[in-house]
Amino acid sequence: MTANEPSMPILQGENIQVQRGGKQILDVSSLKIVPGEVLSIIGPNGAGKTTLLQALSQLIRLGKGDIYFQGKKVGADMAPLDYRRCLSMVFQEALLFDTTVYANVASGLKIRGVKSSEILSIVNTRLEQFGIGHLRDRSAKTLSGGEAQRTSLARAFAIQPQLLFLDEPFAALDPPTRETLLEDLNRILRTSGTTAIMATHDQGEALRLSDRIAVMNEGRIVQIGSPAEIMNHPVDEFIATFVGVETIIEGRVIKCERGTATIAVHNNGKSPAAHAFPDSGAGSINSNPTALLETGAKGEEVPLLEAAGQVRPGERVFCCIRPEHVTISPGGRHDRSSARNAFPAIIDRITPAGPFHKVHLNGGFPIVAYVTVQSIEDLDLQAGATVTASFKATAVHMIRRG
Amino acid sequence: MEIIFEGIKQALSLLISLDPEVMGITWLSLKVSGTATLISLFIGIGIGTAVALTSFPGRQIVVGLINTGMGLPPVVVGLFVTIFLWRNGPFGNLEILYTPMAIIIAQAIIATPIVMGITLAAMQQLPQKLRLQILALGATRFQMVWLLIKEAKLSLMAAIMAGFGGVISEVGASIMVGGNIKGYTRVLTTATVMETSKGNFDVAIALSVILLLFAFAINMVLTRVQQRERPR
Numbered sequence A: 001m002t003a004n005e006p007s008m009p010i011l012q013g014e015n016i017q018v019q020r021g022g023k024q025i026l027d028v029s030s031l032k033i034v035p036g037e038v039l040s041i042i043g044p045n046g047a048g049k050t051t052l053l054q055a056l057s058q059l060i061r062l063g064k065g066d067i068y069f070q071g072k073k074v075g076a077d078m079a080p081l082d083y084r085r086c087l088s089m090v091f092q093e094a095l096l097f098d099t100t101v102y103a104n105v106a107s108g109l110k111i112r113g114v115k116s117s118e119i120l121s122i123v124n125t126r127l128e129q130f131g132i133g134h135l136r137d138r139s140a141k142t143l144s145g146g147e148a149q150r151t152s153l154a155r156a157f158a159i160q161p162q163l164l165f166l167d168e169p170f171a172a173l174d175p176p177t178r179e180t181l182l183e184d185l186n187r188i189l190r191t192s193g194t195t196a197i198m199a200t201h202d203q204g205e206a207l208r209l210s211d212r213i214a215v216m217n218e219g220r221i222v223q224i225g226s227p228a229e230i231m232n233h234p235v236d237e238f239i240a241t242f243v244g245v246e247t248i249i250e251g252r253v254i255k256c257e258r259g260t261a262t263i264a265v266h267n268n269g270k271s272p273a274a275h276a277f278p279d280s281g282a283g284s285i286n287s288n289p290t291a292l293l294e295t296g297a298k299g300e301e302v303p304l305l306e307a308a309g310q311v312r313p314g315e316r317v318f319c320c321i322r323p324e325h326v327t328i329s330p331g332g333r334h335d336r337s338s339a340r341n342a343f344p345a346i347i348d349r350i351t352p353a354g355p356f357h358k359v360h361l362n363g364g365f366p367i368v369a370y371v372t373v374q375s376i377e378d379l380d381l382q383a384g385a386t387v388t389a390s391f392k393a394t395a396v397h398m399i400r401r402g
Numbered sequence B: 001m002e003i004i005f006e007g008i009k010q011a012l013s014l015l016i017s018l019d020p021e022v023m024g025i026t027w028l029s030l031k032v033s034g035t036a037t038l039i040s041l042f043i044g045i046g047i048g049t050a051v052a053l054t055s056f057p058g059r060q061i062v063v064g065l066i067n068t069g070m071g072l073p074p075v076v077v078g079l080f081v082t083i084f085l086w087r088n089g090p091f092g093n094l095e096i097l098y099t100p101m102a103i104i105i106a107q108a109i110i111a112t113p114i115v116m117g118i119t120l121a122a123m124q125q126l127p128q129k130l131r132l133q134i135l136a137l138g139a140t141r142f143q144m145v146w147l148l149i150k151e152a153k154l155s156l157m158a159a160i161m162a163g164f165g166g167v168i169s170e171v172g173a174s175i176m177v178g179g180n181i182k183g184y185t186r187v188l189t190t191a192t193v194m195e196t197s198k199g200n201f202d203v204a205i206a207l208s209v210i211l212l213l214f215a216f217a218i219n220m221v222l223t224r225v226q227q228r229e230r231p232r
Helices: A049-056 A080-084 A101-111 A116-129 A145-158 A175-192 A203-209 A227-232 A237-243 A373-379 B002-016 B020-053 B059-069 B074-085 B100-125 B130-136 B141-151 B153-168 B172-178 B188-197 B201-229
Strands: A011-020 A023-033 A038-042 A064-069 A087-090 A163-167 A195-200 A212-217 A220-225 A247-257 A260-265 A293-295 A301-308 A316-321 A327-330 A341-353 A356-362 A366-372 A386-391 A396-400
Touching: A011 A049, A023 A049, A023 A220, A038 A049, A038 A203, A049 A064, A049 A163, A049 A195, A087 A145, A087 B130, A101 A116, A101 A145, A116 A145, A145 A175, A175 A203, A195 A203, A203 A227, A203 A396, A212 A227, A212 A237, A220 A227, A220 A237, A227 A237, A227 A247, A227 A316, A247 A301, A247 A366, A260 A316, A301 A316, A301 A341, A301 A396, A327 A366, A327 A373, A341 A366, A356 A373, A366 A373, B002 B201, B020 B059, B020 B100, B020 B141, B020 B153, B020 B188, B020 B201, B059 B100, B074 B100, B074 B172, B100 B153, B100 B172, B130 B141, B141 B153, B153 B201, B172 B188, B188 B201
Parallel strands: A038 A195, A038 A212, A087 A163, A163 A195
Antiparallel strands: A011 A023, A011 A064, A212 A220, A247 A260, A247 A316, A260 A301, A293 A301, A316 A396, A327 A386, A341 A356, A341 A386, A356 A366
């Protein structure tokens, strides 16, 4: 991940404002994107995601603000057309021209006046890369939704963009089509190292593709950070509500046998469980002590969790656990239920959430559980108390990050 | 009924014998209406595209005027072109009233709103975001407009047909500004009117058949092009 390296941003937006009908619809004070990064912009409808993409790509006029591409100010050090020729955009609709698939993929190159002999080889490569070589001579109007979006992506990649903008590219596709295309796009983005900015309302897509996620609301970026930061540490109530209150744990697949994967939790260094419970010994409260902890690269102990699903060892995954699937038992006692995952944890805080209370736990990684008011009283739960948080392997929803 | 068969027989013999007068009338009709359509394409597609792609105050009114113009009665056009070209009129010094040029002007005025209206509708039917997509592909403004026009080409073909069909069959304006002068401004429609009024139904039918054949042939050609362009 290049997000933390101090390299010059490939794209930088400063104080970008867009008004429409006298109303401020975009107001982003600063946004920097480093080369090779994939940034997702999530937010509800009307949050300004599309406007931000169109402003950054200079497809619409800015009310105020500056865009810098590789340090050069667009419109001053660099002509807007030259800037636009460094980027590509894929929309929710494929927006293909009424011609063949080949001519569509070639269109960006043709606009740039590339020689047809060169176009031929570039286009053929892209067609194969996106698995649409057999559709080469088909009319674009006869393609299925998935095929059309593949053509649109191939067209966007044909010009070898230095910046790729994706505006809800999968929103109109049915789930299986979306799944395979998402997989392919992720692979191609990573192998080509293309810098990409994607607007989406689907957190799953954002989690799978991005190095960083920006959350937008009412024209502003309200939070930007790594997927785990956004999901586990939303800065305000709006983000928490929008992203849901799922527990999201980043990890790496150690092994996967008979549909159960063992995942080493990526420790974000916030008071690991092993240190929080030096005496009780994490192993003593787990039915399978050897599986709980593994020694990490730096000698620290890494929590392991089990999840149902087919993944490959070495894959990076996000493990999502819904709060209603997390059970809390008091102290270090573990009731040996069918839950494969049991973690000692300290209660950070308890907040009321309608009929439930939301219990924020720290078990070496953040966990959120829903607990009834009755249980809170029965178990005498309060901030600072030590409990065991457990959930079944089937309650863990894995999102593969490739 | 006999009169119709006679007419058709007459028409065929006029066609087969390449009757010089009929040929002259036909050729002039084609030339005049073709030129008028061509002029209307430039103005109509140009302004239609511009109106479709821009927003400005009073745009609604302009669109309304264009749509009204699509149904402009030829006699009204004929009347005003006559007034303007009249010896004492604003353009009287050009001395082009009762010349083929006057017919071309009148027919171009009739065809332009038709082409403009269809162009406008065609361009507005293109997806809103297609313009942004084309810009994002690195197009200049000129390239963008050209690609949009290409994208609307099937509808624009319809605009050509409607424009040409409208003026080749139009009689009111042609007779008013052209004057139906034999061998000079006599076109198929004005000749048909005259022959009918003289009671020469056979010749009138012959001219009508030629007119129909032309309308049919030209529309066939354009339709074929359109069908070929249509996706398989």
